[in-house]
Amino acid sequence: MVEEPGPVAVPEWTPRPEAASRTRIAAFVQWLDARGRGDFADYEALWRWSVTELEEFWQAVADFYDVRFHERATHVLADDTMPGAVWFPGATLNYAEQALRHTGDRTAIVAVSEGGHRQEVTRDELRRRVASLAHWLRTEGVGTGDRVVGYLPNITATVVAFLATAAVGATWSACSQEYSPEGAADRLGQLEPTVLFVADGYRYAGREHDRSAHNDQLRRLLPSVRTTVWVPHIGGAQPPGTAHFDTLTRGGHALETTPVPFGHPLWVLYSSGTTGRPKGIVHGHGGVTLEHLKFLGLHADLDADSRFGWYTSTSWMMWNIQVSGLLLGSTIVLYDGSPGWPDPGALWQLAADERLTFLGTSPAYLIATHKAGTSPGTAYDLKLTGLGSTGSPLPAGTAQWLHETLPATWLAAASGGTDIVSGFAGGVPTLPSRPGEMQARTLGVALEAWDEDGRPVTGQVGELVVTRPMPSMPLYFWHDPGELRYRDAYFATYPGVWRHGDWVTVTDRGSVVVHGRSDATMNRYGVRMGSAEIYEAVERLEEVTDALVVGVEEPDGGYWMPLFVVLAAGHDLTPALAARLRDHIRTQVSPRHVPDDVIAVPALPHTMTGKRLEVPVKRILQGAPPADVANPAAVDDADALARFVRIAADRKACRDGA
Structure with missing residues (x-):
């Protein structure tokens, strides 16, 4: 027996018809209709098509966003079993090429850190820096099959290092400097990296945190590293025996990207590591590109006019999602610091100062500002059209407060995981937003709630399962012969069906409520x-x-x-x-x-x-x-x-x- 969900939530935000008609998801539906691919009366019909006709849907995403394949796939899905689905066999592409295709003097990145430090980088300047660093990586012999890692805060250099790594076909992984050297080595050391990027420190809660000693210790813990690149950030001295990041990114080289197979490793993210050595979760160039175009473009409604920031560290999957704003041509706004310093409204002030159109953060921050009596709608000159929340369930009371204080802002709560580096359920800019709920299952995600007998249920609590594959599901776990840990993590309970470990309710309206971890x-x-x-x-x-x-x-x-x-x-x-x-x-x-x-x-x-x-x-x-x-x-x-x-x-x- 399971506890029945509470009373039906009353819609607190409804999109204006004219605004809904201008969204990217509305443009996608019109694009599909013009090509005779379906007549979708509402979002539910679009979602059902997306999880029934997987090949047609994901090919449509690739075509709608003009993904630049070097070699075209023979077909979209060679095998739809889980695990082991094979997407776009024969296709080649490169994530960095997709992210850097937008050129010109518009701003690509704004990087802000505590104390008034701010830096802007244009699209063309970002391309030049990535091109120069990628050229240097190639001269160091780094390419496909190699791993490059970073012990870095959320700054422009981290984005440049990642994109340069992706450009040469190597695999990226990063860890924030809040981790101890041992904690970072538990993660990064598994990969036996060739190159290590380290910053001299980071800013948080009114302090500059020098990480020179930590960097030295981490270098000793990573014996496979041949070259360490030092990134100046807080004014520290360059350690001997390191390459200077600024020098490596000043060249005049043209951008060159290496085409790689659709399923070529792009980055390695990690499980929390609280109950053992962190599992290295490997995602591919193609799966991430398509999933993030869908999630950020269709569900977060980002485009080239968006100014997008998500409060995150480099250890959290939201950093990866934030960087993928570049795929849409959006300006991404990075922040190195505390969201609550010098006062609880610091993140709202950042959103106002940088004219963000979409801000993402955690429920913990939103709850804290709610309790502090902050009124974002009146205290700050906000331009937000969208507000994202993820990491844990957003309480209905705080959601309702947000609707009241920001009545013109769409609240797009989401739930997903590092495992798919995206959301299972989340925002839809054409649907009502109700406190305590996520608006819908995201496109291409065959999410269901299953009861104790493995049957789908509506309107009652069940296990979150995904019954059909997604292109951003992990390629594999690092150092997992025979995929034993991978299969045990997601497929041991229901063979062939992904069990995520969350309790959810799928309502009769198609919205989703997350109740917490099912193992707790x-x-x-x-x-x-x-x-x-x-x-x-x-x-x-x-x-x-x-x-x-x-x-x-x-x-x-x-x-x-x-x-x-x-x-x-x-x-x-x-x-x-x-x-x-x-x-x-x-x-x-x-x-x-x-x-x-x-x-x-x-x-x-x-x-x-x-x-x-x-x-x-x-x-x-x-x-x-x-x-x-x-x-x-x-x-x-x-x-x-x-x-x-x-x-x-x-x-x-x-x-x-x-």
Whole structure:
């Protein structure tokens, strides 16, 4: 049995007909109609066609966006089994060529960092820098089959290094400098890279963080590296034995890109690495190009007039998506700094200063500004037509507040994963946006919610599955002979069907609600529930800044469901506040899922990209040593995780004493 979803949400934003008619997805439908490819009465009909006629749909995306193939494919999909689908066999192309096809003196990149530092790069200047760096990489013998990696912040140089790597057919991977050298080496070292790019540091929360010592240590941890390229950013001194990035990008070389097969490795992203060595997730040139043209062009409505920024680090998949704004000719706006410094409205100020038309961020930031009483619509001169949110479910209360304070801005919440470096569900600029929901399943994604018997269900909670292949699904995992880890990650539960590990509801309108991770489900009295609804209820209270809830099966057959909260400054966990928290959950979520205990902690652990560590915490509370369930190098606060060992010991002592 599963918990039924709450009452139907009321639309809070509806596109004006004239605005909807000017969207890229509307242009796509008109383009299809002109070629006799279908008569689509609404988005649902378009989506059904896109997941039924996969070959026709993905060829249409390639044609609509004039993807520059050097060799054409013999057909679109040679094998539609999962895993193992073969897309566009025989086709060759290059992601960097697609991203740099837009020329002229329009701005390609704006890079901003704390303290008023700002840099603009035109399309032609970006091409020149990439061309020069790619030429140097070739003189170093770097090409197809090689790996180039970066330990870098979100700055222009990182984009240039990635595009130059892609241009020569090598494979790129990056890690933000918040990671320790050991944490970075856990990821980048798997690839045995040839070239390493390092910056002297990054800016965050009013400080310049010098990473010179970290860079030296990382170089020692990557013995395969032949050449290290030093990127000046905060004014540090160039280390001996390194090449200077500025020197390598000053040449007058013409851009040369190496055509590679559709499924040639473009980059390697990583799983969180909290429960073991991070898995290297490999994506291809062609799959990423098509998926990001679709996701950013049709679903985020970006084009050459857009100014697009997503608050991210280089370790999060949203960095990769942000860079792909270049595929549409958009101006991408990078930010190196804290979204909440010097005040909670810093990101809104960036959006106003840079005249962003689409801003993406995390629910955590939106919740924080909501609680801070910020009113973006009146406090800032915003030009936003779209606002993206991803990383975790966006609470309905915060979504409704956004609709109220930004009534002309379309809210495009999305849910996806590093696994596909895109979204399964997300925004559609021609549909209503309802608080607590994602507007629709994205085109080409055969998403369903399945019940315990593996049957699709509508209007009730089920496992998120994808029943047909997508071109941006991983090519493979790095160092995974026989694809054993890959198959276990997604296909062990339902052979031939992708199981993502999220609880979702697909409504009868085709919208999607994400309830949290299914492997962290709480099962009380036979009723299962994800954590997202509980977090939404709890974090509405101004006294709470962070929360984590788990359901712990205990050795004696008991079931313990504690709620851990981090309280705002000046607040204590009084019996009255604990009672309010429980009552909030009882009345707004479920009387069956009221926590057994409310426990205040000074901090909670997260992955380096901000996700709650529900499963590791649960396993520690069941008695597992932290070293067995989480890698400290992949956790933002290892001490916060270790604190749960003491909580588990105290609870065991109480049970034994009883």
